[in-house]
Amino acid sequence: MAARLPPKPRDQLTPEQQEMHDLYGKATKSVFGKAGGSFVFEEPDGSYNGPLPFFAYLPSAGRSLFAQMSALGKLPIPPDAREVAILTTGAHFKAGYETYSHIPQAVHLAGLSQLQAEELAVGRKPEGLSKEGDVTWEMASYLVNTPGPLPKEIWERAVGVLGKEVVVGLLHYIGFYAYVSIGLNAVDAAVPE
Structure with missing residues (x-):
């Protein structure tokens, strides 16, 4: 089945969605770049797969979720x-x-x-x-x-x-x-x- 919210290149996103795209891309490259390069989150056209289409579709909700994910990453958890x-x-x-x-x-x-x-x-x-x-x-x-x-x-x-x-x-x-x-x-x- 095809994704219901397929990844889109940055230039096909609204300005608010582009902000979410940039935020997600920077953070994801920072974290996942250290994960051995064994998983793909960026498509050849520069779009991001995974949760970004879900987060970016409603940018105000996506920013809130992303902020929570970032805060969780700072907790002192093994x-x-x-x-x-x-x-x-x-x-x-x-x-x-x-x-x-x-x-x-x-x-x-x-x-x-x-x-x-x-x-x-x-x-x-x-x-x-x-x-x-x-x-x-x-x-x-x-x-x-x-x-x-x-x-x-x-x-x-x-x-x-x-x-x-x-x-x-x-x-x-x-x-x-x-x-x-x-x-x-x-x-x-x-x-x-």
Whole structure:
């Protein structure tokens, strides 16, 4: 199926959308340029795939989402726990672009093995996660798969391993990437070949 909001080159965007394009491009190149070059976010015509068409379609909402994503990136969260949370959430929603774009980050920026990242991307808990990654998987998996409150024992274990500030930060990641995964699925964001 074709993307419902296909990527557009900068010159085909409104001035407000161009601002979002430039902001997204600068930040994405800064982060993903460090991810081993193993995933494509810029098309040959200079358009950006993934969440940008979704963010840019309504620039005022997109700027708000992008600001939240930037703020989350500044939280003191262990990189492996962050990627475990994102991949576990993306896997639950079967958000192809989300898992496609975060496998390289999990490997090149967060120290997970390729196998661990791929297991997470299909909703399985891999062997050999750090204690931070392990408790993050338990928390994220429970929250995206089970209605109702997080059990006290998972909360206490997570706070004991990560600290309350990191746990709350991870909850923001899980919620944010659930939202982004739903949006990517709704617009049928294509995974580059």
